[in-house]
Amino acid sequence: MKALAVENLEKGFGGVQAVDGISFSVEEGETVGIIGPNGAGKTTVFNLITGFYRPDRGNILFYGKNIAYLPPHRLPRLGIARTFQNLRLFGKMTVFENILSAMLVQGRYNLFSAIFRWTDYFVTESKAEEKARKLIEFFNLSGKEDQSADSLPYGEQRRLELARALALEPKVLLVDEPGAGMNPIEIQGLVQTMKEVKKQFLLTVVIIEHQMGLVMNISDKIVVMDFGEKIAEGTPDQVKKDRKVIEAYLGEEPL
């Protein structure tokens, strides 16, 4: 079953055609990697899927339902979560609050329950707190619950952002360059974490990544973009041998 399908998606900014008629699909449970040179339009595809940009043309289907024109805040409820290329944490809030807020978005108690502390307030809060602690443990952030997010070292901030996305209990997770700025050892750890996360949370994953070691290792399928277009698609091995891909990367790091 197709978890996500993008059909003829187009998005331009003034003179720049950032995404120029892209189509690809992601099967349920699959991990799809999106690669391509800088400025190829990868992040724009994520922003289109998650409602931060409105497409000029095209459809985005989530389990068959067109989600192309929904506002961003509706998507987590449907089951789509994302991380950002340039880390977007709630910097002045604690690690615990970063996770808890994502947990409580789906929590259902209203303002009056909050003010008068009715039972559903306590039930929802304590459930969310328990789940948040488990997630913090899973991501090896125990003991740092009460530190402010921006006081964490970079690698841990990355983990926290991933944990926050998973707190939404998504069906599909979109991660934008989780390996950016990490050294090879940290990348190894990240590969491990991504694999565990996938198994534990039964996820469908779309990952944008420049670190070939990482993306080739965990992806079932790779989509290669250049100048807003899809220039290749296939298994990691197929893509590595593709002539167009090699050309696009000429002068960049070798595959």
Place this chain on the structure above:
Amino acid sequence: MKFFWEARKVILPAVLVYLVLKAIFGFHLVSGYIEQITLFSFIVILTSLGLNVIYGYTGQFSLGHAAFYGIGAYISAYLSKSLGVESILGFIPVLFLSGVSAGLVGCLIGVPILKLRDDFLAIATLGFGTLVRVILDNSDRFSEILGGSRGFVGIPRITNLELAFFVTVFLILVTRNIIFSRYGLFWRCVKNDELASQAIGINTSRMKLMAFSYGCFLAGIGGALYAHLYTFLHPSNFDILKSIDFLIIVIVGGMGSIVGTIYAGLIWVGFIEGLRIALPADMLDLRWVFIPLFLIGLMMWRPYGLIRKGG
């Protein structure tokens, strides 16, 4: 009720403070003037708390807070005068209605302006504050009793220690409960990063509007208590300078700190009124030398407010 049981740690000391104040006022240990500014300080705390919700917690810079304070004051005064309300019991619905009206006005103007960012929002709220001031200056054209630029006179004096104190304590507790719930958490998320908030599913426009309306509601209640404490209203009491007073209290107390707002409100009222007593009448204007110096010193000593040492 759970509400009161949960809040027992606040309510017990509050009752104690009330009894002490009651005794001091009852035995006339202080002048009527001191009594009045004590009640006034509760009103200032309540109204500033509203601005702290809007600015300190949710990060929406408002230069028009006094307008909502004024709306609450004028609506309550108009209602109690035209309905002939004189007792506390009769006044409570008026009080509530005034708060709700200020909140509704906040909600209505919030829909278009809360989309704006930082400096634009400041200008828009400043504009709204000016608009309200102009309307109040000309209010006698709508109804004679509003008084226009001559001021609104003859409002019944209803606000007493019990009303001012317990309404303030109750609403501080309500605010605290909202702050320590998902709504307060979402407000802070919005302040920290709007895009990230949307990415985790927070309807940021709705949360901003909610914080703004609630903050205006508190200002409206504060205004209504003020009107029935001083029994006289003048449009100049609700202009930009007043908005800046509230802003100073929020910043001095600490953005996003309820306790800080309480301390800063008390200090602010105490300082201004204290200087009024301490300085000889012909040197009263020196206050506007001391106050800025005090603020500059404070900001150097505690840039994040009285309560917090760091960001």
